[in-house]
Amino acid sequence: MPSPVNEHTSLVTSQLALLRQLEWRVRHAVENVLSGEYRSAFRGRGMEFDQVVKYTFGDDIRDIDWNVTARLGEPYRKKFIEEREVSLLLVFEDSVSLQFGSGAQSKREALLELAGLVMMLGAVNRDRVGFLHASPAGYTLKEPVRGRGQILHAAAQLLGQPAPSLSAEADASNASFLPWRLLAKAAPRHSIMIWLGDFPPRVEPEGWSVLSRRYQTMGFRVDDPWERALPHDRTLTTYDPVAGRLVTLNGTSAAQREAHATWVRQREDAFRAIFPNQLSRLVVRTDEERLGALVRFFHARMFAGRHR
DSSP, rough: OOOOHOOOHHHHHHHHHHHHHHHHHHHIIIIITTTTTTHHHOOOOOSSEEEEEOOOSSSGGGBBBBHHHHHSSOEEEEEHHHOOEEEEEEEEEGGGGGGOOOSSHHHHOOOHEEEEEHHHHHTTTTTEEEEEEETEEEEEEEEEEESSHHHHHHHHHTTOOOOOOOOOOOTTTTTSOOOOHHHHTTTTTTEEEEEEEEOOSSSTTTTTTHHHHHSSSEEEEEEEEESSSSSSOOOEEEEEEETEEEEEEEEOOOOHHHOOOOOOHHHHHHEEEEEHGGEEEEEETTTTHHHHHHHHHHHHHHHHHHTT
């Protein structure tokens, strides 16, 4: 019988192999598709003034300090704290409902891949990257670290977290197992916090307004095609986050379809309430290529930033 140590080593090795594949794809995208646009699309413009520096070609003209420029006779721009060092904090809310999947991948598998891609993107761009994994069983916090090797191992640690037990009890009406007070101190002020989860219909978590002022917040969600539209000709067994149990749907009942449509509307309304800015929300299907979705997300943020 293999020992727990050998099993753990084997798991870490397999996760690192997967992450190196993701890293290669991310590096290719950064060099050939994003072409440096990540910094303007993902980092934002900065929120805390640091100093005035000479303007160089390619800098954002909106940051030019016209008073200093007029006084010295050559262009100068304002520099912000985030430009010196950016921290990414991924918050992975690992609920039982993520384990559903009608296709080749579950929502949890797809969401973990998305998290791995973001962490590799941070590594390629020399950012600090950390995570908080929270489930009904507890949480694991890895404070933001710098360097390819450290980020790779942090990402492997996140991808290797055990899935919640299907018998785990969790109140889907709120994020009760997310340690919000800890999150307020988990990363430096103005870090980018990406919350990855299932986002069922619920009220805004207590303390969210404080976090959204401290961090630049974004929400990433993965949807299964059967969540968006119930199948007409197949039986669907899934986890009901409201009832907290497995249920069987056949898709032929008008009452079921009406209840499902109501749930979809409530879920979207709750997601928009937490992240009012459309460019801070990303929804990816389990049958959709995740890196392509991320690239489109960054391009949209970049385009919006240029036209403000």
